[in-house]
Amino acid sequence: MDLRQLRYFVRIVELESITAAAETLHIAQPSLSQHVANLEKELETPLLLRGPGGVRATEAGKLLYRHAKVMLRQAEEARSAIKHGRDTPSGHVKVGLPTSTSRILALPLIEAVASRYPEVVLEVVEGSSSDLATAVSMHRLDLSVAMDARPQPARMTIAPLLTEDLFLVGPPLGVDAVTLRQMSALPLVLPSFPNSIRVLAARTFAEEDLPLRLVVETSAVSVLLTVVRAGKGWTVLPSSALVGPEARSDNIVATRIASADFRRRVSVCMSVSTEKSVACTHVHQTLIEVAAGLVAQGCWTGVQWQGERPLPAIPPAEPVQST
Numbered sequence: 472m473d474l475r476q477l478r479y480f481v482r483i484v485e486l487e488s489i490t491a492a493a494e495t496l497h498i499a500q501p502s503l504s505q506h507v508a509n510l511e512k513e514l515e516t517p518l519l520l521r522g523p524g525g526v527r528a529t530e531a532g533k534l535l536y537r538h539a540k541v542m543l544r545q546a547e548e549a550r551s552a553i554k555h556g557r558d559t560p561s562g563h564v565k566v567g568l569p570t571s572t573s574r575i576l577a578l579p580l581i582e583a584v585a586s587r588y589p590e591v592v593l594e595v596v597e598g599s600s601s602d603l604a605t606a607v608s609m610h611r612l613d614l615s616v617a618m619d620a621r622p623q624p625a626r627m628t629i630a631p632l633l634t635e636d637l638f639l640v641g642p643p644l645g646v647d648a649v650t651l652r653q654m655s656a657l658p659l660v661l662p663s664f665p666n667s668i669r670v671l672a673a674r675t676f677a678e679e680d681l682p683l684r685l686v687v688e689t690s691a692v693s694v695l696l697t698v699v700r701a702g703k704g705w706t707v708l709p710s711s712a713l714v715g716p717e718a719r720s721d722n723i724v725a726t727r728i729a730s731a732d733f734r735r736r737v738s739v740c741m742s743v744s745t746e747k748s749v750a751c752t753h754v755h756q757t758l759i760e761v762a763a764g765l766v767a768q769g770c771w772t773g774v775q776w777q778g779e780r781p782l783p784a785i786p787p788a789e790p791v792q793s794t
Contacts, residue, residue, distance in 0.1 A: 472513055474546055477539040479506050480518065484536045485611060487525040510535075540610050540744045548749055551590065560750040561590035566758070567603035567615030568595060569667075570692045571712035572737070575771055576616070579761045584754055591750050599690060601665045607740045613751045614742070614758065618667040618735045628746065630739045630755075632762055636773040637668060637733040638725035640696075640713070641705030648729040655681040658704035660695055663688045667735055668707050675732045699723055707733070710773040725773075736777070 483492040483503070493500040511518050518532035528536055544562065551561035564584075568577055577595050584593045596603070596612065603615035608626040620629050639649050641657075655676065662669045669688070676683045686704050689695060695706045700723060713725060739758060745751035759778055765771040 472510060474543065476506050476510055477535075477543055479503055480510060480532075481536060481539050481543065483507065483519065483526060484528050484532065487527060489526060537610050537744055541747075544745065544748050544751075559590055560588040560753040562748075562750045563592045563594060564748075564750050564754045565594045565596060565611075565613045566754065567606060567612045567617075568597055569600045569603065569616060569618065570597050570690075571709050572616050573597050574692070574714045575711040575765060576758075576762060579765065580758055583757050583761050587757060588750070588753055591754065593754065599662075599665065600667045604740055607742050610742050610744045612742065613745045613748070614755055615740050616758075617738055617740050620736075620738050620740055625743070627740045627742050630741070630759065630779070631777040632737045632739055632759065633766065633771075633774045633777050635709045635711070635735055635737050637671070637707050637709055637728060637735065638773065639705050639728055640708050640725050641699050641723055642702065643724050644726055646726065648727040650729050651676065651679055651681055654705075654728070655684065658684050658686040660687045660689075660698045660704040660706045661685060662695065663690045666690060671733065671735065672707055675730065696723075709735075711771060737774075 479492065479496060479498075482496055483489055486492045486495070489503055489507070490500055493503045496503065507519060514531070514535070516531045517529050518535060519526045520529055547562045551559055566580070573595065581593055581595065584591055596606075596615075598606075600616075600618040600620075603612060604617040604620045604627075606612040607615045607617075608623050610626075616632070617629075618635075622629055639654060639657075644653070646653075659672075661672060664670065664673075673683065687698050689698075692708070692712050695708070696712075698704065699706050702722075707728070708725075710725060739755065741751065741755055762771070763776065763778060766774055766776050
C-alpha cells in the first residue's frame with residue numbers, strides 16, 4: 472500500500488465512479504481497477520461495492536478512506552515543511568459555506584487566507600447547511616459553516632460561532648415587527664427541504680397551528696430574491712443574504728419577526744481527519760477571526776456572537792479636523 476494507491480482510492484470514493492476517477496487522474500481504467508484489486512488483496516477485504524449506478528465504499532472502504540485522507544494530507548504537509556524548513560500552512564483546504572453565509576463571509580475569508588497563508592489553496596463550496604455538515608462528517612470537506620449542527624464526536628468537532636436572527640424579506644408592511652399570525656396570511660417563498668430555514672418555518676407554524684401559505688420553493692437565494700422583487704411574495708432570510716448590490720432593492724425590506732423561534736445557531740464544523748493539519752487549523756482560526764471582525768464592525772447584523780474568541784476591539788474613528 473503506497474500513497475499513489477491511496478490517492479487513487481480516495482478519488483474513486485469521492486466520485487463514486489472508477490471511470491470518472493480514471494478520467495480525472497489521467498490513467499487507464501483497467502490500470503486503476505488493478506490498483507484497487509491490489510489494495511483489496513493486500514488488506515484481505517473488499518473495499519468497493521460495484522453496481523449499475525457506480526461504486527460505493529464498503530464499511531472497510533469507508534474506514535480506509537478516512538485514514539487515507541489523513542495520511543495524504545500529512546504527506547503533503549511534510550513535503551512543504553521540508554521545503555520551507557518549518558511547519559508552514561500549505562496545501563489544499565476545502566471549506567463549505569451555506570449560500571446566505573457565503574455572501575458576507577466568502578470574500579473576506581478568501582482575502583484573509585491569501586494574505587496570511589500564500590501557500591494554502593482555498594476551495595470554497597456552496598451548499599445547504601445540512602449537506603455541508605454531512606460532507607464534513609464524511610471527510611469530503613475539511614471545514615464548513617453549518618446551522619444548528621448536531622455533535623458527532625467521532626466524525627467532526629463543532630465550535631459555536633454566533634446566533635443569527637431571521638427576517639421577513641419583502642415589500643414593507645408598515646410595522647417594526649411581524650407576528651407569526653400576520654405571516655401566515657402572506658404568500659411565502661421559501662427554501663426547499665432540508666434547508667434549515669424551511670425546517671424551522673414548517674416546525675414553528677405547525678406548533679402554533681398556523682397555515683403556511685407556500686407559493687414557491689427553491690434552494691437558490693438569488694431566485695428567492697428575484698421572486699420577492701417581482702412582488703410574488705415574502706421570504707425568510709438572515710441579514711447576510713442581503714449583502715451585495717444584486718440583493719438590494721428599493722421595494723423590499725427586512726422586517727423583524729416577533730418570535731424567538733426564528734433564530735438559528737451558526738457553528739464551524741471541522742472533520743476529525745483534519746484536526747492535526749497545520750493548514751486546516753490555521754484556516755479554521757482565520758474563519759472565526761474574520762467572522763468576529765465582521766460582527767464587531769457592524770457588517771454582519773442581526774447576530775449575537777457566541778464564539779470563544781472575544782470580538783475584536785474596533786478603534787474609535789479619527790476626529791474630523793475643522794477647516
